[in-house]
Amino acid sequence: MAQVELNKVVKKYGAYEALHEVDMRVENGEFVVLVGPSGCGKSTLLRMIAGLEAISSGAISIGGRVVNDIRPKERDIAMVFQSYALYPHMTVRKNMSFALKLASVPQPEIDAAVERAASILGLGELLDRRPKQLSGGQRQRVAMGRAIVRNPQVFLFDEPLSNLDAKLRVQMRAEIRELHQRLGATTVYVTHDQIEAMTMADKIVVMRQGYIEQIGHPLELYDRPANLFVAGFIGSPAxxxxxxxxxxxxxxxxxxxxxxxxxxxxxxxxxxxxxxxxxxxxxxxxxxxxxxxxxxxxxxxxxxxxxxxxxxxxxxxxxxxxxxxxxxxxxxxxxxxxxxxxxxxxxxxxxxxxxxxxxx
Missing domain, CATH: 2.40.50.140 (Nucleic acid-binding proteins)
Structure with missing residues (x-):
């Protein structure tokens, strides 16, 4: 577990400023959801924490260490994307262990990590199958398992449920939340779905046009929205x-x-x-x-x-x-x-x- 802190983080693409001096803190073991409409900057912010996007100014710290100039693989984070990004020719076991093999982790440690993650996610009977033999929910579990085996300081989720049907999204929401409670890992989760945000988060960060509009507990945002945008965005019906x-x-x-x-x-x-x-x-x-x-x-x-x-x-x-x-x-x-x-x-x-x- 590690604290994640953003201090006056700015992201520019040429003359266009996509993120405007963002200040945010994610405490150790906290599940924080970034939510907002398409184009508000939430995925860009997540990718900057991961190191996949360079920041224009400001500072990002993970576990008390400024990581602005540190490569993604050295930040001790694991990211789960909207697309499962599984290797189709590999079994579930090999997909989950691939990053550890690249890091030259001893095979007994790899096997133990994969078995542990498979047990947590209910994938034990699927380890020898390939992605095409799995359902959408099972593929998403494999993507999560690939992140868990690395035992990172921080988990990052970028709209991981967008490709699932409504019923499966509800099921996976509960499973991700249960997983967080079991692992106690610091988690930053991006979604455009305010129901996901309300049901999963310890703390919600509402974004619009590169600005943070409000940060707070889900019911705090629901009961005392800071402005019209938050009031209209949080809650269904609106x-x-x-x-x-x-x-x-x-x-x-x-x-x-x-x-x-x-x-x-x-x-x-x-x-x-x-x-x-x-x-x-x-x-x-x-x-x-x-x-x-x-x-x-x-x-x-x-x-x-x-x-x-x-x-x-x-x-x-x-x-x-x-x-x-x-x-x-x-x-x-x-x-x-x-x-x-x-x-x-x-x-x-x-x-x-x-x-x-x-x-x-």
């Missing part, structure tokens, strides 16, 4: 955003652009007479009956039923919002219903380009 302004009257209220009024909770003085964006997660909206205080109307425009729950799409407050029901919906398209937002779960953001969270 958080609802409603434009409007607050009144200074008592009781205070938020007035959407279509005139709909939503009463604000006590202690909202920081919002007096401001243009803001109100945000509410779909599960914090509820369909209520006539006479419910602070209710407002919405028109059903779509119903998505998954079995255990339903996602209701509605037009209200001058925009389209989603609502999650933990039951099968009996609502129909075109129906008008009354809604109520949980006043304790309202979020407010600046209405400017930065969209920062308003602290209340």
């Amino acid at each position: 958080m609802n955003f409603i434009e409007g302004e607050t009144s200074a009257a008592s009781p205070q209220s938020f007035v959407a652009k279509d005139g709909t009024s939503i009463t604000l909770p006590a202690g909202s003085a920081a919002l007096d007479g401001r243009r803001v964006i109100l945000a509410i997660r779909p599960e914090d909206l509820a369909v209520v009956g006539d006479g419910t205080p602070d209710a407002f109307a919405g028109k059903v425009v779509g119903v998505e039923t998954t079995g255990p729950e339903s996602v209701i799409l509605l037009e209200t407050c001058g925009t389209r919002v989603s609502l999650v029901l933990r039951e099968r919906a009996s609502l129909g398209v075109g129906q008008t219903v009354l809604l109520r937002a949980d006043p304790a779960k309202l979020h407010f953001f600046e209405s400017d380009d930065h969209g920062r969270r308003i602290i209340m």
Whole structure:
């Protein structure tokens, strides 16, 4: 295990700056997930930690040692890629042992390392097969096994589940997390899938356009997103955003652009007479009956039923919002219903380009 630290790391391609003074620390044994949309710089950052991309300025340290000018094979890291990159003519055993053979590790040590990794990953019965005889999940396990046998200080994963179907991704998420708990290894994992990030990470790093937008525990990012981007990226269905302004009257209220009024909770003085964006997660909206205080109307425009729950799409407050029901919906398209937002779960953001969270 080793700590990984990035200090004001910059990556430029000619005049284009892909990463902007990135500061980040991964503690010993921590599982950190870099997440963000395509092109945000997360894979570039991972490749710089691995030494596959040179940094333009700043410093990267692994285990307290600056590795800027150290070759990848000397950084004591192991990387698992999106493509399995297995040698098709080699058996599973030979694929897993190849790097150790190149390093002139004695054969008894190689055999012991391969057997240990195969036992951890459930590959014992597959060691004499070739990649073409394996399923996608089994090939990914072999790629992971090839990394485990090296016993590195740091594991790096670059979107390793992207090539798998949905069911297998769920299974492999659990297996990778279990593997991390068993090995206790420092891990940096890149994905564009926020569900992967939420379910696997000790700590999430949300990136956009070469910047880090927020770092924190998954539930910290979910409950207190730092800005509109994080609020909209983390969570499925996505958080609802409603434009409007607050009144200074008592009781205070938020007035959407279509005139709909939503009463604000006590202690909202920081919002007096401001243009803001109100945000509410779909599960914090509820369909209520006539006479419910602070209710407002919405028109059903779509119903998505998954079995255990339903996602209701509605037009209200001058925009389209989603609502999650933990039951099968009996609502129909075109129906008008009354809604109520949980006043304790309202979020407010600046209405400017930065969209920062308003602290209340």
